[in-house]
Amino acid sequence: MSTPAVPLSAYAAEIYFRGLADERPSLPTDPTRLEAAAREVLADGPYGYVAGGAGSGATMRANRAAFERYRLVPRMLRDTTIRNWSTTVLGTAMPAPLLLAPVGVLSILHADGELAVARAAADLGVPMVLSNAASHTIEEVAEATGDGPRWFQLYWPTEDAVTVSLLSRAREAGYTALVVTLDTWTLGWRPDDLDGAYLPFLRGVGCAIPFSDPAFRAGLTTAPEEDLMAAVGRWVPMFTGTALCWDRLDLLREHWDGPIVLKGVQHVEDALHAVDAGMDGIIVSNHGGRQVDRAIGALEVLPGIVGAVDGRATVLFDSGIRTGADAAIALALGADAVLIGRPYAYGLALGGQDGVRHVVRSVLAELDLTLALSGYADLPSLRAAKDAVSTLA
Numbered sequence: 001m002s003t004p005a006v007p008l009s010a011y012a013a014e015i016y017f018r019g020l021a022d023e024r025p026s027l028p029t030d031p032t033r034l035e036a037a038a039r040e041v042l043a044d045g046p047y048g049y050v051a052g053g054a055g056s057g058a059t060m061r062a063n064r065a066a067f068e069r070y071r072l073v074p075r076m077l078r079d080t081t082i083r084n085w086s087t088t089v090l091g092t093a094m095p096a097p098l099l100l101a102p103v104g105v106l107s108i109l110h111a112d113g114e115l116a117v118a119r120a121a122a123d124l125g126v127p128m129v130l131s132n133a134a135s136h137t138i139e140e141v142a143e144a145t146g147d148g149p150r151w152f153q154l155y156w157p158t159e160d161a162v163t164v165s166l167l168s169r170a171r172e173a174g175y176t177a178l179v180v181t182l183d184t185w186t187l188g189w190r191p192d193d194l195d196g197a198y199l200p201f202l203r204g205v206g207c208a209i210p211f212s213d214p215a216f217r218a219g220l221t222t223a224p225e226e227d228l229m230a231a232v233g234r235w236v237p238m239f240t241g242t243a244l245c246w247d248r249l250d251l252l253r254e255h256w257d258g259p260i261v262l263k264g265v266q267h268v269e270d271a272l273h274a275v276d277a278g279m280d281g282i283i284v285s286n287h288g289g290r291q292v293d294r295a296i297g298a299l300e301v302l303p304g305i306v307g308a309v310d311g312r313a314t315v316l317f318d319s320g321i322r323t324g325a326d327a328a329i330a331l332a333l334g335a336d337a338v339l340i341g342r343p344y345a346y347g348l349a350l351g352g353q354d355g356v357r358h359v360v361r362s363v364l365a366e367l368d369l370t371l372a373l374s375g376y377a378d379l380p381s382l383r384a385a386k387d388a389v390s391t392l393a
Contacts, residue, residue: 007082007083007368008083008085008095008096008361008364008365008367008368009365009368009369009372010365011361011362011364011365012365012369015029025358026350026351026358027347027350027351027355027358027359029362030323031322031323031343031346031359031362031363032322032323034342034343034346034347034350034359035051035342035346037346037350038050038051038109038346038349038350039051041349041350042109042349044196044198045108045193045196045198045200046108046109046349048192048193048195048196048198049105049108049192049193049198049200050103050109050342050345050346050349051192051342052190052191052192052193052290053190053192053288053289053290053293054188054189054190054289054290054291054292054293055188055189055191055293055294056293056294057289057293058289058293058294058295059286059289059291059292059293059294059295059296059297060288060289060320061289062289062294062295062296062297062300063286063288063289063297063298063299063319063320064297064320064322065297066297066298066299066300066320067297067299067320067326067329068392069391069392070299070329070333070389070390070391070392071389071390071392072325072328072329072332072370072374072388072389072390073374073387073388073389073390074373074374074375075374075375076375078375078376078377079377080371080372080373080375080376080377082377083368083371083372083377083378084377084378085097085367085368085371085378085379087336087337087379089127089281089314089316089336089337090176090177090259090261090280090281090314091176091177091258091259092127092149092151092176092177093125093149094125094126094127094149094337095124095125095126095364096126096364096367096368097327097331097335097336097337097338097379098126098327098337098338098339098340098360098363098364098367099126099127099128099129099151099316099337099338099339099340100117100121100126100127100128100129100339100340100341100344100360101129101318101339101340101341102129102130102131102132102153102179102181102341103131103341103342103344103345104131104132104133104134104206105131105133105134105135105200105201105205105206106131106134106135106345106348107135107136107205107206108135108200108205108206109345109348109349110348110349110352112352112353113134113135113136113348114130114131114134114135114136114140114141114144115136115140115141115144116348116352116353116356117344117348117353117356118130118141118144118145118148118150119144119145119353120344120353120354120356120357120360121145121148121356121360122144122145122146122147122148122149123148123357124357124360124361124364125148125149126148126149126360126364127148127149127150127151128141128145128148128149128150128151129150129151129152129153129179129339130150130151130152130153130175131153132152132153132154132155132166132181132209132210132239133155133201133206133207133209134206134208134209135205135206135208136208137208137209137212138152138166138169138170138173138175138209138212139169139173140208142173142174142175145174149176150174150175150176151175151176151177151178151179151261152170152175152177152178152179153178153179153180153181153263154166154167154178154179154180154181154252155181155184155185155239156180156181156185156244156248157210157216157238157239158237158238158239158242159215159219159238160251161215161218162210162213162215162216162238163251163252163255164215164251164255165213165214165215165216166209166210166213166215167252167255167256168255169213171256171257171258176258176259177258177259177260177261177280177281178252178256178258178259178260178261179261179263179283180252180260180261180262180263181263181264181287182244182262182263182264182265183263183264183285183286183287183291183292184264184287184290184291185240185241185242185243185244186240186241186242186243187199187240187291188287188290188291188292188293189293190290201232201235201236202232202236203228203232204224204228204231204232207224207231207232207235210235210238210239211224211231211235216234216235216238219234220234246273246277249277249278249279253278259280259281259314260279260280260281261279261280261281261282261283261314261316262274262279262281262282262283263282263283263285263318264283264285264286264287265282265283265284265285265305266284266285266286266295266296266298266301267301268301268304268305268308271284271305271308271309271313271315272308272309274313275309275312275313279313280313280314281313281314281315281316281336282305282309282313282314282315282316283316283317283318283339284298284301284302284305284315284316284317284318284319284335285298285317285318285319285339286298286319287319288318288319288320288341288342289319289320297319297320298317298318298319298320299317299319299320299329299330299333302315302317302330302333302334302335303333303334306333306334306335307334314336314337315334315335315336316335316336316337316338316339317330317335317337317338317339318338318339318340318341321338321339321340321343322340322342322343323363323366324362324363324364324365324366324367324368324369324370325366325367325370327340327363327367328367328370328371328374329389331371331379331382332382332385332388332389333389334383340360340363343359343363344356344359344360346359347359347360374388376388
């Protein structure tokens with residue numbers, strides 16, 4: 001891997017030097033402060049949709065509590081002046097082991113939605129995982145991404161013809177990896193959304209991909225542009241309410257010739273089943289606490305899954321990551337890469353494309369500095385360490 005000409009932490013120096021001209025960042029550099037800032041600019045419905053979780057929010061709290069149980073153990077007098085965090089995950093080269101997680105309905109946060117995120121991600125070389133529940137089509141987001149890396153996330157339709165059509169469109173548009181979300185085959189109990197009776201899909205928001213799909217439209221007597229509620233009526237039972245089973249994975253492998261990643265794995269046996277089924281990767285995730293209340297914190301199960309998989313598949317991680325230091329912990333525990341979701345979504349709400357870019361650069365800069373000051377200059381040295389993190393009693 002080539003050494004980056006400019007370290008990821010250079011963003012800090014850039015901010016300091018701009019201060020000489022009395023210029024300060026328009027958004028917080030601490031991603032944990034973004035939610036409060038976004039609350040000031042978003043209406044109740046959009047804010048609750050992004051910030052809310054299942055039930056009482058216990059799983060969201062468990063995700064954060066899991067991170068609180070780990071601490072980095074910095075080592076001194078190691079030459080980490082020059083760092084290189086670049087890596088390749090499932091054939092996708094990236095400047096650091098960080099991807100943008102699939103987040104749906106981004107137009108409720110900013111008019112440009114996924115297009116703004118795609119442009120910011122491409123500018124930084126960071127892969128974006130496009131949500132199936134997007135406000136723009138597969139092809140529109142691909143165009144916005146340009147030559148940047150991109151993956152496609154699938155909420156699995158009940159009609160195979162629609163599934164095959166979506167996969168075909170994604171491949172033709174240059175998406176290289178398929179992420180299949182397992183834990184959201186129906187919506188969890190989400191009080192923030194329920195209290196406001198807020199579900200954007202019922203108004204056709206976040207349905208750009210299926211509504212533009214020829215196989216989906218073939219089942220309608222009238223186009224979605226002319227009869228929105230008929231299209232919504234076809235969408236709801238097709239994308240929600242039917243549980244997935246392992247024996248259906250063959251359909252995906254038959255119609256997708258790239259890497260397939262299963263998102264939502266939280267148990268060692270499920271991880272091993274994915275490996276046995278020939279999947280290329282898994283994402284240890286509980287959907288950011290949005291689906292099952294009182295579930296285990298995702299980070300708690302990461303080390304056990306990494307050990308059980310033992311290199312036979314790529315292991316990625318999301319759920320609870322807010323900062324570059326959080327990302328460092330998950331990487332030290334064995335994740336091949338991590339995904340962030342809510343932080344960049346808040347950045348989008350606060351500043352559009354520039355807001356996303358600022359948030360991602362901040363996370364990358366903190367990741368770089370955190371690991372460098374802990375004695376690590378690249379992923380191989382971090383992975384070789386047996387004592388990079390300590391568990392609190």
